[in-house]
Amino acid sequence: MVAAKLLAGLCALLLGRRLFWLFIGIGGFVLGAEIATRLFREQPQFVVLLSAVAGGVIGAVLAQRMQQLMIGVAGFIAGSYIGAELLLAAMPYPGRMIWFALFLGGLSGALLALTIFEWTIIVLSSVVGARLIVDALGPTLPASAFLCLAVVGVVIQAIIRPRRRRAPRF
Secondary structure (H helix, E strand, C coil), X not given: CHHHHHHHHHHHHHHXXXXXXXXXXXXXXXXXXXXXXXXXXXXCHHHHHHHHHHHHHHHHHHHHHCHHHHHHHHHHHHHHHHHHHHHHHHCCCCCCHHHHHHHHHHHHHHHHHHHCHHHHHHHHHHHHHHHHHHHHHCCCCXXXXXXXXXXXXXXXXXXXXXXXXXXXXC
């Protein structure tokens, strides 16, 4: 599972905007893994992995078929993840406050993704990718490693994003 998280994190970090459907698939993979880990505690590890892959495939297919809806869903999922991580960093045992952080982060992420799609997806995919990489490499990494990875992801995605041609001014 560590290798899968590391690979998913690298893909989201570097290619989240370019391959939007892949970013949505990674979100589905992470969500499927989290849900399966809690639901199938007594099952072998491959059951969790299969559930995560199924979530990823469903997310990727939906991203290609219903892009506008999935932009909002991706923003909500990524925003929820970031909101929960921020609350957990500030308060290790948040109790029921976690639901507030999930909802507020999700709502913020969805609104941002629907209004300023390109930069929101670049930032969200970089942050989610950096978090997945840090989780895969171990919790002993300093917060600065997470921040550096997120910044590197934003910079790389900004450099490789497609440029729009402007009409010449006369």
